[in-house]
Amino acid sequence: MNAAPTLLLPKAPVLVAGRTEAAWIDSDGEIETLSLAEAAKRVVLEPPILCHARATAERLGQQGFAAYDLLELFAFVHPARFCLPTPRGLIAALELPAPGDLAGQAAGLIAAAQRLLADLADPARGPGGIDYDRYARPVARAMHACGWRWAPYALTALGEAVPEQSGPVRPVGMDIWRDLPEWSEDAPPPNPSHFPVDPAEARARLAELLGGSAEARPSQADYASAASAAFAPREEEDAPALVLAEAGTGVGKTLGYVAPASVWAEKNKGTVWISTYTRNLQHQIDGELDRLFPDPALKAQKVVVRKGRENYLCLLNLEEAVRALPMRPQDGVALGLMARWAAATRAGDLVGGDFPAWLAHLLGRPRTSGLSDRRGECIYAACQHYHKCFVEKSIRRARRAEIVIANHALVMIQAALGGGDGGGENAASLPTRYVFDEGHHVFDAADGAFSGHLTALEMVELRRWLLGAEGRGTSRARGLKTRVEDMIAGEDRAEEALRRVLHAARCLPGEGWNSRIGEGQPDGPAEALLALVRKQTYARQPDRSSPYGMETDAHPPLDGLLDAAATLEGALGALLQPIQELKKRISAKLETEADQLDTAARQRMEAVLRSLTRRGEVQIGGWRGMLKALPEGTPDEFVDWFAVDRFDGRDMDYGMHRHWVDPTLPFIRSVVEPAQGVLVTSATLRDGSGEVERDWAAAEARTGSRHLPAPAVRVAVPSPFDYPNQTRVYVVTDVRKDDLGQVAAAYRSLFQASGGGGLGLFTAISRLRAVHGRIAAPLDQAGIPLYAQHVDGLDTSTLIDIFRAEEAACLLGTDAVRDGVDVPGRSLRLLVFDRVPWPRPDILHRARREHFGKRAYDDMITRLRLKQAFGRLVRRGDDHGVFVLLDPMMPSRLAGAFPEGVAVQRVGLAEAVAGVREFFGTADEAAEQAGQARG
Structure with missing residues (x-):
């Protein structure tokens, strides 16, 4: 029988900083109350044990200092587990006695450190999933080589010898991607049937969800019954069954619409997409669905939370960051904790899922939440992690789920692109049934999804997507050449089109654009226009000293601005033409070599085509339309203006913006009209003017339902609260x-x-x-x-x-x-x-x-x-x-x-x-x- 591991704590003081004073327990156990100024002096001399070093430094007015941060230890021992990033929150998460004042919290941190090391020594208390000990020891060794302060104590708790010197960094054991499960392809699911949901069925399902002991809530049952009208079969083209339902707070609208939605999905072998405006509500709904599917394994098959790919950890980005660790040991703590989380996470969701959001604030975003695919650099099936990719896994699970919990932005962008968000979506996979919760935000979500921005940062992003990281030597910035060169190898016309794309992309702003524009030395047609946009915006401001952003009407333009716009429009046309040619050649290859391409190769080519459509024809085409309109004036359905975005008094971006006056028009056309049934619901759909018809008219205007040929069904269920x-x-x-x-x-x-x-x-x-x-x-x-x-x-x-x-x-x-x-x-x-x-x-x-x-x-x-x-x-x-x-x-x-x-x-x-x-x-x-x- 193996001896129990030794548990050691650092011989260090403990610090808890309040708003006006701090509690300090020295290494001999003596408790003191200090002023924040005195605490700030002591932490420089002696690294303390604390909770959330960065927040503590901010309270002490420090830039940063060495410390034993218990949040790092918690994230290592219990990855993918919730914990409030405060002393009380950490102590509560470990089920220790609640502390009182600051001194009690400081004493509680000592108990928390002991509990965490004890948990680490006992694998039964670990996070489960992939072999806990297998990854804990090698990751701790790698973090020790990178100077993690908790590493010697973690290794001791794990029964490992602590190296006398840190030695070279060998990130062995951080390659958690090797053992992640793979997804597999299935045949596309058949289209759903069109059987309606009877109101009685909705009421019966709601009763099942609530259970026999639940308090009777007639208003909730009435709401579920009325919501079932959104699941009726469509009788005319472009005329879905649309229900506007206002449910006062306390009605219980989530289960109220889940009841008919789940009945419809079950009866018709289809999928209902529940869309929210906030990520917080996405995860609340996910929690409520435990009532529908109490078995976690079954729920994992039936329910999927979907977000844009920028919300998920990219395994290729993680791998490249880990491989660079010997040259960047300062990233070791962050990457070690990210590796621990990646091995334990349910879905790889970095925003609102089981990723502790405070970790990004604690360790910095580049090596935590910044490891997502935020720049559209995904190479899809060419990636060695493609069949383990969290994004692709969620896409495929969503195709066969009964309930998909998404957000308004993803739904609208996916519909606008005819299916897919640039990933492995099938163009024919658009949902036919939607529930838009937080429906009062449909207008704002559509405003963001269907707007156009011809700005410096947008153009810089496109240039980076096309050319990669120019001269900076970072492999994470993968240009278009990396994505397509192997799939067009030997195709002379395609290779020539690619060369022309890469050459024409240099019309876009390059590195150092902000300094050049600010100094009046723009380089290239895009920077020339941006310099004039900046000049016009500044010239027409009443207060140029404002630290905030500035804007001005696009008309009348400054002298020379129309010429600059025409030059840039021509340059963008010269960029768009070879993009379209490249698309044409890849499409032709897809058709002519259909019998030779395996599934992965086909999916990768289809993904590249979608990306070229979105980044080329849609984005560049939209920019050209904005520039062409400048001489004649903005079309009536749009609003155009110039703006300078600022932060703390510094210029951050310049450009031209275009929004729909009524953004519900494209929302109705691209999302609602193609659907079979839509429920738009909120506690605050109607206005409160006091006139019933006027209040409903406001709801119809904000949701766009007034643009449909037939009126929406109106439902109002009052709150039960007094x-x-x-x-x-x-x-x-x-x-x-x-x-x-x-x-x-x-x-x-x-x-x-x-x-x-x-x-x-x-x-x-x-x-x-x-x-x-x-x-x-x-x-x-x-x-x-x-x-x-x-x-x-x-x-x-x-x-x-x-x-x-x-x-x-x-x-x-x-x-x-x-x-x-x-x-x-x-x-x-x-x-x-x-x-x-x-x-x-x-x-x-x-x-x-x-x-x-x-x-x-x-x-x-x-x-x-x-x-x-x-x-x-x-x-x-x-x-x-x-x-x-x-x-x-x-x-x-x-x-x-x-x-x-x-x-x-x-x-x-x-x-x-x-x-x-x-x-x-x-x-x-x-x-x-x-x-x-x-x-």
């Missing part, structure tokens, strides 16, 4: 919104009155940062942790996870937080908006305002934003919440954003603070009495 008793709405009348000192004082007072659980929403990042700087310290002293988007550095989903877990915490954020947060319970009980969220009066909004009804359009968008924000407060029957708007200028016509029966009270700040304190005191007493009654 909003008049569960919520309060205050409009504060005596805080000057242009005085950030007053605004900050209001946030501080309101957050203290609620005892935390506050979400602060802002219309501008600068206002958020200014308020955060004023209130973080006093809230921390009051025992209320404050987190902030654009301040803490963590990604939004991680911030929301922390906010959800810490009931006394408060969070400041912008639109992304308003739309993506789902925090039931007391963790979100107060929502404070800094001012009325009117739409930004930019050029695009100006055109849409004119098209959609002037002031009524402004009011509709603003009510929708207020409605969405208010909807965050009450997520379940026992929630209570207060909504506060710090803007006395809110017009009464916006009050329709709030549920019927909820009074909007216009009060001073002192009265609002007292009302918050009293409301939650009463709510807490009621909750306590209800708990005693249940007991």
Whole structure:
């Protein structure tokens, strides 16, 4: 019997940094409370044990310092496992006693380190999957050679001898791709049948999903019954069964539409695509589907989460980074942890899946989330990892799944390209049944998917895709030649077309373009036009010193700009012509050698053709159309403008932009009309103007259903919540919104009155940062942790996870937080908006305002934003919440954003603070009495 491995801890201090002070346990076990300044001095002298080194450094005002970061150890021991990146979160994930103050958290980190090393010594507690020990030891050895501070202690726990010196880096054992399972090709599935879903079937399936002990929810059953109309067979071409369904918060719309969707998929042997706007909701829906398929193995066959390929780990990128490790040992920690995760991950999803988002912030994006195929460099079947590729695996699983959970952007791009996202999709594989959850965002998603951008960064990206990394010696930048040269070898005309493509691509901006344009020395036709776009944009700005982006109308153009546009349009035409010739030659080879090509070769050639279509005919063709329109003026259905994008006062991009005035037109044509049935659903589809027909007309305009020949089925199921008793709405009348000192004082007072659980929403990042700087310290002293988007550095989903877990915490954020947060319970009980969220009066909004009804359009968008924000407060029957708007200028016509029966009270700040304190005191007493009654 083998002796138990020895568990050793570093003889190092432990540090937990708060907002105003820090807890320090020295190597002899003595606990001290330090100022942040004193802690900053000590960490330079002695590397501490801590949780999240980068966040700690930011709190101490340091650029960085050596440390034993327990998050790195957690990611090594428990890859693909969830953990909040805070001391409390780490301790909770390891099921250790919850700590109290900072000193308790520091002591908890010692226990966490001991538990992690004990877990590592016991393979039974590991992540499972591929042989745990087989990869743990060699990866730890490679990380030790790269200087990982935890490596000696990890190796000791694994029963391995620790090398006396680090020695040369040999990344043996990081090649986890060797043992990943392969997918195999199957015959294409047959087309689904067209049997409808009877409302009674939907109700029955919903009852099964809820189980016999579930509380009766008539509104949910009514919703499921009405949603079944979207699964009726189509009776006319380009006229799908379309249902617009508004389901108030608390109805339970997810299971409500899953019920008829799953019945249809089962009856017709087909696939229903459920599309969301946010990744967060994708994974919530995936969790809900455990009710439909409680067996994980069966669920893996029936349910697939689909995203664009830029969301998945590219195994070829990982391999190339690992092979470069002997020359770049500084990447060893990141790549070792990525190898551990890649061996344990369920789907290879780097965004919102089982990848810890904080790892990218901790270790840097280039060697973590940056290992995805973000630049369209995939070589498909020519890649040695093709049959293990996470993206290709998800594509093939989706073809045979009953439920595919996707996002609006992927659905729209896939449909616009006639099937596929540039990968191994079949052009005939477009879905026939869709559910668009978060349907109020269909307009915004279509706006992004069907817009055109002739900008420096877009053109640089195309040049890189065509030419690869010019003169930089990095193999990750694979140009078009790498992708196609072997498939056209010996084909003289194809090889000549390729040479012409590579030559013509040099008309696009090259390395150093920004400096040349800024200095007035552009090189080539693209840079010449961009320099004039920059000049026109700057010349027509009222405030050139603004640190933010600038824009101006494309018309009338500066002298010389039309000539520059014509020159670039001709250069792009000279690039497009050989691309089309190359496409023609590859297509001909596909046809003439059909009996000689194996499946992999055929798929690779088809993928290249799709990429050339998307990057060539679609993108370049769109750019040429924009340039050709400059002399005559923009077509009525579009809006064109010039812009300079800036970050912290520095120019980052220049270019011309084109958007549809009504982006639901291409959405209807490319997505909805070809489908058999579509359900568009949300808690906030309709406007709140107070006029029923006008409110539905707004929903039809925002979803595009008004462009169909037959009207959509309208469904409205009210929320079961008692909003008049569960919520309060205050409009504060005596805080000057242009005085950030007053605004900050209001946030501080309101957050203290609620005892935390506050979400602060802002219309501008600068206002958020200014308020955060004023209130973080006093809230921390009051025992209320404050987190902030654009301040803490963590990604939004991680911030929301922390906010959800810490009931006394408060969070400041912008639109992304308003739309993506789902925090039931007391963790979100107060929502404070800094001012009325009117739409930004930019050029695009100006055109849409004119098209959609002037002031009524402004009011509709603003009510929708207020409605969405208010909807965050009450997520379940026992929630209570207060909504506060710090803007006395809110017009009464916006009050329709709030549920019927909820009074909007216009009060001073002192009265609002007292009302918050009293409301939650009463709510807490009621909750306590209800708990005693249940007991």
